[in-house]
Amino acid sequence: xxxxxxxxxxxxxxxxxxxxxxxxxxxxxxxxxxxxxxxxxxxxxxxxxxxxxxxxxxxxxxxxxxxxxxxxxxxxxxxxxxxxxxxxxxxxxxxxxxxxxxxxxxxxxxxxxxxxxxxxxxxxxxxxxxxxxxxxxxxxxxxxxxxxxxxxxxxxxxxxxxxxxxxxxxxxxxxxxxxxxxxxxxxxxxxxxxx
Numbered sequence: 289x290x291x292x293x294x295x296x297x298x299x300x301x302x303x304x305x306x307x308x309x310x311x312x313x314x315x316x317x318x319x320x321x322x323x324x325x326x327x328x329x330x331x332x333x334x335x336x337x338x339x340x341x342x343x344x345x346x347x348x349x350x351x352x353x354x355x356x357x358x359x360x361x362x363x364x365x366x367x368x369x370x371x372x373x374x375x376x377x378x379x380x381x382x383x384x385x386x387x388x389x390x391x392x393x394x395x396x397x398x399x400x401x402x403x404x405x406x407x408x409x410x411x412x413x414x415x416x417x418x419x420x421x422x423x424x425x426x427x428x429x430x431x432x433x434x435x436x437x438x439x440x441x442x443x444x445x446x447x448x449x450x451x452x453x454x455x456x457x458x459x460x461x462x463x464x465x466x467x468x469x470x471x472x473x474x475x476x477x478x479x480x481x482x483x
Contacts, residue, residue, distance in 0.1 A: 306374065309327050310327070334443060336350070337443050338444050371453070382454050426473055438466070
């Protein structure tokens with residue numbers, strides 16, 4: 289008995305929704321990557337920006353972005369569609385950034401314990417200079433959870449329910465932390481936030 293080959297379906301990836309692209313990618317991967325490439329094209333810039341803001345440097349952001357794209361490539365066939373693709377993608381992004389951030393923090397503690405200068409080992413996030421955006425300068429001093437909420441809201445443009453799901457927080461706790469962080473941001477940068 290021979291396998292019946294289904295003729296390759298013609299479609300224009302740019303004209304399809306994320307959900308349609310996910311279905312095409314599930315059927316095509318690993319031999320054809322058109323649908324996957326379009327999904328990544330749509331989110332690549334924002335994905336990188338989320339990583340850069342979260343991790344504080346371009347080198348780590350680039351590495352983590354590549355790792356995320358590989359995880360999506362190999363995990364897409366298992367994506368069940370219980371959430372939007374965008375939410376699933378940023379859930380992976382959040383987890384990868386958190387893992388990288390913790391690795392960097394452990395390295396810095398080890399270097400401190402061994403009396404090494406972490407800057408010599410290039411594990412310290414790049415300092416935020418005067419040319420950085422006000423948001424980047426503010427994010428340096430914000431606690432990790434509030435920083436993550438702000439990045440997922442402003443950079444990834446996710447809804448509060450999606451942020452709460454990704455971060456395993458209650459919806460009301462997510463909104464409360466967001467409001468407090470925005471209030472602190474307004475205090476820090478009144479001309480920007482209209483304060």
